[in-house]
Amino acid sequence: MTLHEEFAIKLKRLRTLMQTKNLDALYLKRQDDFAWLSCGGRNYVGLSDMGNCGLLVTSDAHHAITSTVESQRMMDEENLAELGFAMHAGIWHNEAFETATLQDLVPSGRIGFDYAHKGGPNLAEDIKVLRFSLTESEVEKFRMVGKLASLVIEEAASSIRVGESEYAILARAAQKARELGLEVVSLMCAADQRISSYRHPLPTDTQVRERVQIGGNLRKWGLTVCLTRYVNFVPVSAALEQQMRANQEIDCILMQETKVGRQLKDVLACGKKAYEERGYGYEIDNHHQGGPIGYAGRDYRVDFSNTHVVEVNQGFCWNPSITGTKSEDTILVTQSGFEFITKPVLFPVCEIKVGDTSFPRADILQKLM
Numbered sequence: 001m002t003l004h005e006e007f008a009i010k011l012k013r014l015r016t017l018m019q020t021k022n023l024d025a026l027y028l029k030r031q032d033d034f035a036w037l038s039c040g041g042r043n044y045v046g047l048s049d050m051g052n053c054g055l056l057v058t059s060d061a062h063h064a065i066t067s068t069v070e071s072q073r074m075m076d077e078e079n080l081a082e083l084g085f086a087m088h089a090g091i092w093h094n095e096a097f098e099t100a101t102l103q104d105l106v107p108s109g110r111i112g113f114d115y116a117h118k119g120g121p122n123l124a125e126d127i128k129v130l131r132f133s134l135t136e137s138e139v140e141k142f143r144m145v146g147k148l149a150s151l152v153i154e155e156a157a158s159s160i161r162v163g164e165s166e167y168a169i170l171a172r173a174a175q176k177a178r179e180l181g182l183e184v185v186s187l188m189c190a191a192d193q194r195i196s197s198y199r200h201p202l203p204t205d206t207q208v209r210e211r212v213q214i215g216g217n218l219r220k221w222g223l224t225v226c227l228t229r230y231v232n233f234v235p236v237s238a239a240l241e242q243q244m245r246a247n248q249e250i251d252c253i254l255m256q257e258t259k260v261g262r263q264l265k266d267v268l269a270c271g272k273k274a275y276e277e278r279g280y281g282y283e284i285d286n287h288h289q290g291g292p293i294g295y296a297g298r299d300y301r302v303d304f305s306n307t308h309v310v311e312v313n314q315g316f317c318w319n320p321s322i323t324g325t326k327s328e329d330t331i332l333v334t335q336s337g338f339e340f341i342t343k344p345v346l347f348p349v350c351e352i353k354v355g356d357t358s359f360p361r362a363d364i365l366q367k368l369m
Helices: 003-020 031-037 071-077 097-105 124-130 136-158 166-179 193-197 238-257 264-277 281-286
Strands: 025-030 050-058 062-067 086-090 111-113 183-191 211-220 223-232 290-293 314-318 331-334 337-340 349-354 357-362
Touching: 003 025, 003 031, 003 050, 003 124, 003 136, 025 031, 025 097, 025 124, 031 050, 031 124, 050 097, 062 071, 062 097, 071 086, 086 097, 136 166, 136 211, 136 223, 136 331, 166 183, 166 211, 183 193, 193 211, 223 290, 223 314, 238 264, 238 314, 238 349, 238 357, 264 281
Parallel strands: 025 111, 062 086
Antiparallel strands: 025 050, 050 062, 183 211, 211 223, 290 314, 314 331, 331 337, 349 357
16 A cells, blocks of 8 residues: 555545534644654654644645744655645744634634634544554554564563663663654553552662563554563562463453454453453452554543444554553454554563463563572
8 A cells, every 4th residue: 555545545534524524624733643644744843742733634635734943844754745735834933824824724714623722623532533443554554663662672671680770671672762763652660569569650760679560652653552571580480470371361352352343341341351250350440451552552541431343453452450460462453353563572472372262472581590
């Protein structure tokens, strides 16, 4: 699939939404939506929700609106020239330029936005849904991001030494990520007791003694993947191994039950049952279980009221956890099942059996002292 074919699919989705909402245009300025529509572009200087270049789609044209500070790079490096966007650039201190340009391009004023704006309805949630089903070329990019992210996390994990700090561990991971063109959305690390104490362990100067958890969200071309890995410097106890296997089974059940057309609340109910059957029913209340992933770290966290349905070629990252362990990898759900997007590339592999199916998962890496 070419860049232009991918873009055409996205324009069609947006224009269908415009017709449904009786609008003459849609204006996208969020970083995630810009990355999606521009087929991997970046409209920002620093990571945030909003960018500094907006994309306007009408029934028969597409425009970019920004300042002269950003316009040339947007055209040269972020696919806008190749995709045929008409650039409208104002002087950086002309605060009225964006509003005036929108009025000129859409005289009716019937514009929908992907953020709160006094000029029209906030359609952020409607536009987000358009991103869920990845195109053929997005699937290829998603796979590549998964391979690179798996390498980053597992290489950093494999190089951990007793006595170094969580900060130092994630510094190596971040450096490797940037070398490979990945952006760090989040990186987490916990040593020893902090693994059991916190579900979202931001790094500290705590030094490694016996165990380490490392993971996070990494992205490229706007596409985000997530994974978590464990390293032990002492033998894995029978109790820890049993718990980790149970945790991975719950994860694999969630993956297996994530089927095209199914409501997500029903998938989550299967996960809840899996917790209960393994004697960990209370643990589901201690952490959210993850959900759809793609142009955001999680498009939303699935709860028991979520009626969204699974789309074809949609990314998911479930993250079931039991105090002291978590199982987390990114998958792509297809019409025929699912495939792993992140997976062990340097780590040992264990086989997790659910029903009649075995799934290869990353085992705990043991680096015995």
